[in-house]
Amino acid sequence: MVREVVSHGCFDLSPRHKSRLRRRTDYRKESIIFIYFLYAPMNLCLRILKNTPVKKSRLMILSQALAVLVVCTLAIAVPSSLLAQSKDSTESATPPKKKPTRAEILKMKIEDLIELPLEEVLELQEIMGVSSLEELINLIVTTASKSAEKLQDAAGIVTVITPKEIEAFGAISLLEVLDRVVSLYFVGNATFAQNMLSIRSSAQEAFNTQVLFLIDGRPFRESVHGGFTSPIIPFPLSTIERIEIVRGPGSVLYGTAAYTGVINIITKKTDLEFLKVSTRYGSFNTFQGELGGGFKAGDLSVTGGVNYYDTGGWDFTARGEGDNNRAAKTIPMFSRNIGAMLKAEYKKFTLSAYYGSIYQASMNATPTWAITTATSAAPRPTMAQLTNSAISTPALTLERANLINRLIVDAGYMHEFSSLWSASLNVTYNSLLFRFFRTDDMYKDDDVRRLSNDVLVELTNYIRPTDNVNIIIGGLTNTQTGQAFQPTFSPVAGRTALEAVVPFNILTGANPNPLQTIAPYNQTWFTGYFQADWKPLDWLKVIAGGQLNKVTDVPLDFVPRLGLLLNPLDELRFKVLYGQAFRSATAFERQTISMPNILGGNVSIPGRAAASLDPEKITTFEVQTSFTGAAFDVSLTYFRSEQANLIRRTVAGDMLSPRLPWEGTLRSVPIYVNLDRLTSYGLEFEGKAQIGENFTVFASATYQKNTDGTNEDIFGMPIVMAKVGLLYKNSFLNVGVFNSYFGAGGDIRAANKLNPEPTGYNYLSANITLDLKKMFGWDFTDGLALNVYGTNLLDAAIYYPEYVRRVINSIPGRPGRALYGGIEVKL
Amino acid sequence: MCVAASSALPLLMAQAQSASGGAATFQALFIFNFTKYITYPPSRQNGDFIIGILGKPDLIPPLEKTAAIKKVNGVQTIKVYNYEDIPNPTDCHIIFVSSTHNKRLPRIVEMARNKPILVVTEGQGMYSSGSGISILSSGDKKFEVNRAYLEANGMKVSSELLKLAAIVP
Numbered sequence: 001m002v003r004e005v006v007s008h009g010c011f012d013l014s015p016r017h018k019s020r021l022r023r024r025t026d027y028r029k030e031s032i033i034f035i036y037f038l039y040a041p042m043n044l045c046l047r048i049l050k051n052t053p054v055k056k057s058r059l060m061i062l063s064q065a066l067a068v069l070v071v072c073t074l075a076i077a078v079p080s081s082l083l084a085q086s087k088d089s090t091e092s093a094t095p096p097k098k099k100p101t102r103a104e105i106l107k108m109k110i111e112d113l114i115e116l117p118l119e120e121v122l123e124l125q126e127i128m129g130v131s132s133l134e135e136l137i138n139l140i141v142t143t144a145s146k147s148a149e150k151l152q153d154a155a156g157i158v159t160v161i162t163p164k165e166i167e168a169f170g171a172i173s174l175l176e177v178l179d180r181v182v183s184l185y186f187v188g189n190a191t192f193a194q195n196m197l198s199i200r201s202s203a204q205e206a207f208n209t210q211v212l213f214l215i216d217g218r219p220f221r222e223s224v225h226g227g228f229t230s231p232i233i234p235f236p237l238s239t240i241e242r243i244e245i246v247r248g249p250g251s252v253l254y255g256t257a258a259y260t261g262v263i264n265i266i267t268k269k270t271d272l273e274f275l276k277v278s279t280r281y282g283s284f285n286t287f288q289g290e291l292g293g294g295f296k297a298g299d300l301s302v303t304g305g306v307n308y309y310d311t312g313g314w315d316f317t318a319r320g321e322g323d324n325n326r327a328a329k330t331i332p333m334f335s336r337n338i339g340a341m342l343k344a345e346y347k348k349f350t351l352s353a354y355y356g357s358i359y360q361a362s363m364n365a366t367p368t369w370a371i372t373t374a375t376s377a378a379p380r381p382t383m384a385q386l387t388n389s390a391i392s393t394p395a396l397t398l399e400r401a402n403l404i405n406r407l408i409v410d411a412g413y414m415h416e417f418s419s420l421w422s423a424s425l426n427v428t429y430n431s432l433l434f435r436f437f438r439t440d441d442m443y444k445d446d447d448v449r450r451l452s453n454d455v456l457v458e459l460t461n462y463i464r465p466t467d468n469v470n471i472i473i474g475g476l477t478n479t480q481t482g483q484a485f486q487p488t489f490s491p492v493a494g495r496t497a498l499e500a501v502v503p504f505n506i507l508t509g510a511n512p513n514p515l516q517t518i519a520p521y522n523q524t525w526f527t528g529y530f531q532a533d534w535k536p537l538d539w540l541k542v543i544a545g546g547q548l549n550k551v552t553d554v555p556l557d558f559v560p561r562l563g564l565l566l567n568p569l570d571e572l573r574f575k576v577l578y579g580q581a582f583r584s585a586t587a588f589e590r591q592t593i594s595m596p597n598i599l600g601g602n603v604s605i606p607g608r609a610a611a612s613l614d615p616e617k618i619t620t621f622e623v624q625t626s627f628t629g630a631a632f633d634v635s636l637t638y639f640r641s642e643q644a645n646l647i648r649r650t651v652a653g654d655m656l657s658p659r660l661p662w663e664g665t666l667r668s669v670p671i672y673v674n675l676d677r678l679t680s681y682g683l684e685f686e687g688k689a690q691i692g693e694n695f696t697v698f699a700s701a702t703y704q705k706n707t708d709g710t711n712e713d714i715f716g717m718p719i720v721m722a723k724v725g726l727l728y729k730n731s732f733l734n735v736g737v738f739n740s741y742f743g744a745g746g747d748i749r750a751a752n753k754l755n756p757e758p759t760g761y762n763y764l765s766a767n768i769t770l771d772l773k774k775m776f777g778w779d780f781t782d783g784l785a786l787n788v789y790g791t792n793l794l795d796a797a798i799y800y801p802e803y804v805r806r807v808i809n810s811i812p813g814r815p816g817r818a819l820y821g822g823i824e825v826k827l
Numbered sequence: 828m829c830v831a832a833s834s835a836l837p838l839l840m841a842q843a844q845s846a847s848g849g850a851a852t853f854q855a856l857f858i859f860n861f862t863k864y865i866t867y868p869p870s871r872q873n874g875d876f877i878i879g880i881l882g883k884p885d886l887i888p889p890l891e892k893t894a895a896i897k898k899v900n901g902v903q904t905i906k907v908y909n910y911e912d913i914p915n916p917t918d919c920h921i922i923f924v925s926s927t928h929n930k931r932l933p934r935i936v937e938m939a940r941n942k943p944i945l946v947v948t949e950g951q952g953m954y955s956s957g958s959g960i961s962i963l964s965s966g967d968k969k970f971e972v973n974r975a976y977l978e979a980n981g982m983k984v985s986s987e988l989l990k991l992a993a994i995v996p
Contacts (some may be wrong), residue, residue, distance in 0.1 A: 118860040419934040
């Protein structure tokens with residue numbers, strides 16, 4: 001059309017004028033599209049903000065959400081690139097030099113490349129995306145061997161998350177980042193939201209006792225429950241250098257609870273000063289602010305960050321145990337989260353600390369309501385009504401909340417004795433304070449209070465006698481102290497807590513003599529470990545290792561690890577791994593007398609001798625094959641795990657539950673016992689591919705089956721998980737869209753189906769970031785970016801199976817659709 | 828069956844095109860380019876220009892291809908060796924130390940002290956361990972150049988390279 005007008009004009013235009021006119025006409029067309037594109041997402045956003053019911057199928061909502069993302073991208077990218085082109089063409093009539101494509105660069109010969117000046121080599125490298133995909137393939141990891149090695153050579157099945165991926169797909173918390181990793185599955189129960197993380201195992205407990213978190217290689221572990229890890233969730237993401245996720249046993253190097261996986265958060269080492277400030281606001285009255293930075297002065301470098309976010313709360317609507325004839329009750333599932341990290345390095349010394357705190361609404365310790373509703377639904381109370389007695393209404397309030405504070409401090413020193421031998425000494429302190437209480441401030445004491453203080457001293461030797469042999473030998477002591485209280489009861493003088501307690505009214509004041517549900521404990525565990533790898537041939541690596549551990553009241557135990565890495569071609573690799581891991585019983589599992597809910601496995605009950613709890617043990621066999629192509633990396637992993645001596649909580653009424661003297665035949669109090677075996681097996685696929693210069697695709701899938709020999713797939717885990725992300729990135733715009741599908745697990749055989757049945761769900765998130773300076777060229781916006789982030793864009797109704805007690809079938813798991821807008825500044 | 832399936836996929840994909848050496852090629856290009864931007868003292872401007880590679884054999888083939896075509900300053904023939912095979916490491920002009928071999932860096936730096944030997948490493952902050960230039964894998968700048976260290980050891984850095992690099996400390 002443009003060409004026609006020009007050719008029929010009354011005067012001939014020069015090629016330069018023709019070009020300008022064509023561009024102007026194109027730009028008018030694009031402007032119309034641009035306005036339309038602006039309207040579409042605004043319309044949808046308004047509908048969401050007005051809470052207009054969307055009576056469409058999920059497919060329609062999905063397509064609409066995707067359309068919004070695409071139009072947002074185009075609305076920003078197309079006109080701006082046209083503007084940029086227009087600007088370039090008016091400045092110079094010479095057409096810009098065409099940049100070679102990735103495929104063209106791949107075809108270039110070294111003879112041509114060495115003629116280029118360094119600047120052009122750097123440009124080509126950018127186009128190649130060496131800094132994304134191939135960089136990822138060549139990543140150095142440290143978790144699988146406590147030593148630096150290439151990801152592909154690591155003695156484990158490892159996935160790495162880079163800061164680029166975190167930024168590209170967006171996240172308010174670490175949970176959303178980990179949610180996107182193959183085989184990772186977060187759930188929560190009535191008391192602790194998202195506290196349970198499972199990898200290739202079951203999801204039947206309230207505490208994350210099978211996946212060990214590390215911060216810069218140091219264990220983030222407490223001794224009361226061994227699994228109060230949710231305070232890691234607000235970790236300041238801007239301080240993360242990378243996250244290494246090892247799926248499979250990790251006890252040989254990391255001891256108890258590195259059972260089905262290890263997640264190592266590695267923070268940035270400050271050599272170039274940086275500062276990042278970001279803030280967000282959005283759905284459910286959610287606010288987030290994060291500050292991360294680092295500086296260097298001489299030999300001292302300091303990195304730190306703080307992440308704070310609170311949410312007014314999504315509607316948590318559920319019926320609790322005993323609510324068979326009552327309507328569901330709704331509370332705002334509010335939370336306040338703080339994560340603060342600081343790391344200082346001076347020569348060979350390192351001092352680091354992380355403090356994480358989560359204050360969140362919850363149901364009771366069992367999934368019940370403190371104040372039940374009438375037969376009709378009660379109005380939703382506000383957060384203020386829940387926490388301030390002056391404005392509360394008893395019918396609405398008196399629900400509970402919990403506070404979990406965790407602190408880890410590590411001091412480390414590395415000494416190099418020679419080029420062949422170096423050693424590190426670390427002293428790591430972990431503490432926990434857990435409080436469970438009524439949200440209403442009329443109450444003067446906690447319902448439950450648990451705390452621990454643990455000190456781990458570890459010496460690790462790194463020996464490299466030759467270039468193809470690497471040996472790690474280490475040992476540690478882990479001294480654990482702690483105790484727990486239940487102020488709603490007091491002990492009776494001269495009687496044991498099991499025999500008699502009396503209720504205490506915490507409305508009247510703090511209980512000066514609260515029931516001690518875990519007596520003060522002070523125990524030390526000992527561990528010695530080694531791991532060696534030998535590379536006799538370029539294409540072969542052999543790994544062997546083992547750990548001896550001595551845990552209180554349990555005989556000396558040993559777990560081994562063996563591995564074979566084959567690298568027949570540069571692009572093709574195989575890993576064959578065999579290993580064992582263990583999880584020792586925690587203080588709570590061994591000795592709690594938590595009235596009237598549960599008893600520890602070592603508690604002496606009349607008619608039943610105290611029994612030691614053996615550690616859970618898992619034996620895993622894994623085979624992975626991976627292939628790296630020109631622009632993609634894929635892997636396929638088969639795993640099979642056999643778990644024995646599982647430390648299980650019996651359920652009320654179970655014949656395994658003890659019969660307490662005052663109960664008759666009721667057997668209402670569960671107890672921890674070594675019980676059952678569990679076999680898990682499945683396939684995992686992971687892939688990353690770069691498509692053209694701007695697009696990257698991430699995909700993974702997991703198929704997993706669980707059986708205890710009698711039952712299949714009643715252990716809380718999805719049978720199928722599929723996670724797919726698409727990333728578009730140019731010089732000023734980032735659009736990341738990620739969908740995680742968590743399939744349904746089997747029926748947990750709950751006694752009462754009072755809430756909606758848990759089903760599989762899609763969790764779609766999208767993140768759009770626009771760099772203002774790079775887009776508009778405004779110098780005053782240097783480092784400034786605008787961000788829009790959305791989660792659960794399909795508004796999926798997400799319910800988790802209530803797997804702890806199995807009295808009711810489910811509880812609400814996650815909020816519905818949420819949108820956030822924000823600004824970030826990088827200096 | 829699952830094991831067989833997991834093995835079959837990459838075998839099929841092995842038929843596909845591969846250029847996993849891309850990153851190595853660019854690192855080799857960087858190392859070669861450093862020879863253009865670093866001026867050695869006159870005593871080291873004669874004879875072979877020796878590059879030792881420690882821990883990353885992928886770099887040797889592209890550097891050898893380069894050596895077959897190019898000379899440093901048009902006069903010095905480039906010789907590329909696996910670092911372990913060099914009888915006298917002090918003959919090196921450049922020693923590249925892979926990040927997997929950082930533990931050996933202190934000894935190499937000690938050997939190179941007060942000598943015009945450029946130690947090239949990977950990753951941020953390696954200057955604190957004695958590196959002269961470190962190749963970065965992320966961020967706007969692709970290199971860290973420890974200018975003071977290089978000059979103290981008798982090497983001069985071109986301003987063109989400094990423009991492209993983060994100058995540390």
